[in-house]
Amino acid sequence: MEDLRKIFEKYFELKLNEGESKVVSLKEAVREYVKPGMHVYFAYSPFGAVHEIVRQFHGHDANFTVSCLGALENINMLISAGLVKRLVCGYAGLAFPSPVISGVIQRGLQEGLEIENWSFLTMVQRLIAGALGLPFMPTVSLKGSSIAEENEKGGDYKKTQDPFGNGEIGLVKALKPDITIMHAYCADPAGNAIPMLCPAEEAYGAFASKEGDPQR
Numbered sequence: 001m002e003d004l005r006k007i008f009e010k011y012f013e014l015k016l017n018e019g020e021s022k023v024v025s026l027k028e029a030v031r032e033y034v035k036p037g038m039h040v041y042f043a044y045s046p047f048g049a050v051h052e053i054v055r056q057f058h059g060h061d062a063n064f065t066v067s068c069l070g071a072l073e074n075i076n077m078l079i080s081a082g083l084v085k086r087l088v089c090g091y092a093g094l095a096f097p098s099p100v101i102s103g104v105i106q107r108g109l110q111e112g113l114e115i116e117n118w119s120f121l122t123m124v125q126r127l128i129a130g131a132l133g134l135p136f137m138p139t140v141s142l143k144g145s146s147i148a149e150e151n152e153k154g155g156d157y158k159k160t161q162d163p164f165g166n167g168e169i170g171l172v173k174a175l176k177p178d179i180t181i182m183h184a185y186c187a188d189p190a191g192n193a194i195p196m197l198c199p200a201e202e203a204y205g206a207f208a209s210k211e212g213d214p215q216r
Helices: 002-012 026-032 049-055 073-080 104-110 120-131 147-154 201-208
Strands: 041-042 064-071 082-092 112-119 136-139 157-161 168-173 179-181 184-185 194-195
Touching: 026 049, 049 073, 064 073, 064 120, 073 082, 073 104, 082 104, 082 120, 112 147, 120 136, 120 168, 120 201, 147 157, 179 201, 194 201
Parallel strands: 041 064, 041 179, 064 082, 082 112
Antiparallel strands: 136 168, 157 168, 184 194
């Protein structure tokens, strides 16, 4: 049995072949990279990281701006802990066993939580713009909606004439969080990772963040 274990360890060993190892504990990563007042993008429900953020920031004035496609149970935990000042998302509620209204978010709204509404498509389009280093992305997703009206007042949505003569189109401002927290199918010690939903919000979110490199 011992020989078999050694064989498997050798077979699955990840050798570092570029740069230096970036492997740290989750506790160290949160302490090093997540700071009060940051705009944090959460891609595809990273519950472990959320738990660690709550452990480290609960009882402090974190004042996070949190963006995500869906503000589900993980984001509810952050809001319940009083860590979120502003929420930017396409859905805010609970998902299990079915989509329902969240009492945590309702209470947060009563206590001053701000929510900025977008469609799922325009959230991803905003991340794409940020990842490509563009100031905005054209869209027809929000045309005629109350979401368009709300965000036009906020300044992150504009209407303009299509220069190719196809009528009016919308423009959504690039979303550029300070940091993106995401899951990956796998990663090596140097930090090269394969996102779970590639290419979608995870890859675009990572490259759109201020620490990301839109040229890669």
